[in-house]
Amino acid sequence: MRRTAQTGSGRSAEFDAIVVGAGFSGLFMLHSLRKLGLTVRVYEQGAGVGGTWYWNRYPGARCDSESVYYMFSDHMSEEILSEWTWSERYAAQPEILRYLEFVTDKMDLRRDIQFNARVASAVYDSGRGCWDIRLADGGTASARFLITAVGCLSATNTPSFPGIDTFAGESYHTGAWPHEGVDFTGKRVAVIGTGATAVQAVPEIAKQAAHVWVFQRTPNYDIPGRNRPLASDYATAVKADYKNLWQKARESGFGLPYQVVERSAVDYAPEERQAIFEAAWAKGGFYMGLETFSDYLVNKESNDTVSEFVRGKIREMVKDPATSELLAPKDHPFFTKRPPLENGYYEAFNRDNVTLLDARATPIEEITPRGVRMGEHEYEVDAIVYATGFDAMTGALFGMGITGRDGLRLRDKWRDGPRTYLGLTTHGFPNLFLITGPQSPSVLSNMPVSIEQNVEWIAGLVQYMLIHDLDAAEPAREAEDTWVAHHDEVAAATLLLGTDSWWVGANIPGKPRTLYPYVGGVGPFRVICQEVADKGYEGLVLTRHDATAPAPAG
Ligand code: N01
Numbered sequence: 001m002r003r004t005a006q007t008g009s010g011r012s013a014e015f016d017a018i019v020v021g022a023g024f025s026g027l028f029m030l031h032s033l034r035k036l037g038l039t040v041r042v043y044e045q046g047a048g049v050g051g052t053w054y055w056n057r058y059p060g061a062r063c064d065s066e067s068v069y070y071m072f073s074d075h076m077s078e079e080i081l082s083e084w085t086w087s088e089r090y091a092a093q094p095e096i097l098r099y100l101e102f103v104t105d106k107m108d109l110r111r112d113i114q115f116n117a118r119v120a121s122a123v124y125d126s127g128r129g130c131w132d133i134r135l136a137d138g139g140t141a142s143a144r145f146l147i148t149a150v151g152c153l154s155a156t157n158t159p160s161f162p163g164i165d166t167f168a169g170e171s172y173h174t175g176a177w178p179h180e181g182v183d184f185t186g187k188r189v190a191v192i193g194t195g196a197t198a199v200q201a202v203p204e205i206a207k208q209a210a211h212v213w214v215f216q217r218t219p220n221y222d223i224p225g226r227n228r229p230l231a232s233d234y235a236t237a238v239k240a241d242y243k244n245l246w247q248k249a250r251e252s253g254f255g256l257p258y259q260v261v262e263r264s265a266v267d268y269a270p271e272e273r274q275a276i277f278e279a280a281w282a283k284g285g286f287y288m289g290l291e292t293f294s295d296y297l298v299n300k301e302s303n304d305t306v307s308e309f310v311r312g313k314i315r316e317m318v319k320d321p322a323t324s325e326l327l328a329p330k331d332h333p334f335f336t337k338r339p340p341l342e343n344g345y346y347e348a349f350n351r352d353n354v355t356l357l358d359a360r361a362t363p364i365e366e367i368t369p370r371g372v373r374m375g376e377h378e379y380e381v382d383a384i385v386y387a388t389g390f391d392a393m394t395g396a397l398f399g400m401g402i403t404g405r406d407g408l409r410l411r412d413k414w415r416d417g418p419r420t421y422l423g424l425t426t427h428g429f430p431n432l433f434l435i436t437g438p439q440s441p442s443v444l445s446n447m448p449v450s451i452e453q454n455v456e457w458i459a460g461l462v463q464y465m466l467i468h469d470l471d472a473a474e475p476a477r478e479a480e481d482t483w484v485a486h487h488d489e490v491a492a493a494t495l496l497l498g499t500d501s502w503w504v505g506a507n508i509p510g511k512p513r514t515l516y517p518y519v520g521g522v523g524p525f526r527v528i529c530q531e532v533a534d535k536g537y538e539g540l541v542l543t544r545h546d547a548t549a550p551a552p553a554g
Helices: 024-035 078-083 093-106 196-208 232-240 242-251 270-283 300-317 321-327 395-399 447-467 477-492 522-534
Strands: 013-020 040-043 119-125 130-135 140-148 170-173 188-192 211-216 354-358 364-367 371-374 377-380 383-386 432-434 472-475 540-543
Touching (some): 024 093, 024 447, 040 140, 119 140, 188 196, 188 371, 196 211, 211 371, 232 242, 242 447, 300 321, 321 354, 472 477
Parallel strands (some): 013 040, 013 140, 188 211, 188 383, 211 354
Antiparallel strands (some): 364 371, 371 377, 472 540
8 A cells, every 4th residue: 555645736735544533533543543654634623632522511511431431441551541540430521621631642642633623525536546635724635544533422403493593692502512611600591402411411500590491302211320439449449450341341232341131121020120220220320221131122021110110210309290200201211212321410300490391292482582482481591501412423424525436425325324334434435434433333332442443443454454555445335235234133123213312313304214323232343343354354345546456355
């Protein structure tokens, strides 16, 4: 492989690889490609590293994975792993951002990152065998490899409520929060949405605001996070056992080293089941979903038991019966939408200054200059917080104007839903690699574990191409068809497609309904990817730029 892309004009900056995004994925990709000796440029839209953790600065923002597993493993740096200690069970956004800045500086990554650089288009030039990038500010660059590290939840979604621009007060989307913070003291605030974000933000906003109206369309099964300062002996014990724990996480279903017991809730007597539920509830966190029973996603009857248990807890926690009934989900099974972790959310509804509104029974009709109108009632507020989520998994990719061979736009190719090979590549787009792309485990996992696996697989492929003097990698159409069919089959065996959620694209009008992440599990996915690599990247057509026929792949 000729390492540096050749450009005709000579004016465009040239690199071996361009990475888009400087969050967890982009940072590890940069590090991994550098180790192979490639010249790399990372383009990052923000003014700093962090991705999700750069943008989502809303009050209460923190990770829902336990911090000790929400970081790079020793594959990034043994030194960082031993030097860094989290202060809380679930780290808050400022601490995670500090961590990513620490990693960036420690690994000297900053010098290859261009900040405030939004990729406006990325077009493959078949003649030259490289990707031409145009930035929003007019800058251009070319590279043999294009790797997207744009995150799954980075294109914000604000519903097009009539009158939205007429509001005279302050409006915020949680995914693009002002860096200087927002002081809600004494203000009347509308929070629209009740997903994982709102569940974190509402208790914090309620501490300051004169009144908070929470506009709920669909209630969620919120699990107690039971956040607390991290005991130093716990952190030390985890560090001491790190290799084992990370290996477990890599082989697990969801990227967490939990003890999953293969059993169904329906095989247990009600009292036994209750004891198992209570223990997980007391522990807090995703143990409720992952360590109690293993068939919630495929067995409705089993799921009914846990769903009812959580509803019971909500009724216990929220004093006003009408409010607790409204908060108790009945329209979908547990974990068929991402269950938020709550640290004070339900309790917030016991405050006098928090009111829950039913935006399902009476939808929001318009935003007025003074506030939010539902039916005949206008709620006058000083600030509106849109906790309305994201155009997940494809929004940011489509926003980059990716165009592959023969002028094929990614947006057009995926018009009826994503089509990928392993979620990492897509036919018609040579040398385009997607980190945590659709049809990979991505958001159905603890992200750092999936990110490391994706990045290492991509870096392994690039290394293979260097060794074998190959220029381009692109999945064969048949390999892609087989992966999509497998992905769809696994998805269809679960309850996930039956629930409206952003996992299936239901939150964006017109978005194709399909399960966007792969639900086959982090461990099995890893094995599949490894087998593909072991067979000389089976399913990919690997070519030399100057050859017309595919080069032998083995
Ligand atoms: O977004 P969401 P989010 N009228 O799409 C409502 C991750 N995350 O930002 O459910 C009224 O879940 C919508 O209602 P409905 C995590 O993976 C991670 O909260 O569609 N309401 C819903 O209540 C999470 O799943 C962490 O009926 C409208 C809300 O807006 C993902 O991010 C922390 C509406 C959107 O909820 C997204 O969470 C936080 C309308 N027209 C988030 N349109 C960590 O672990 C939308 N809604 C760090």
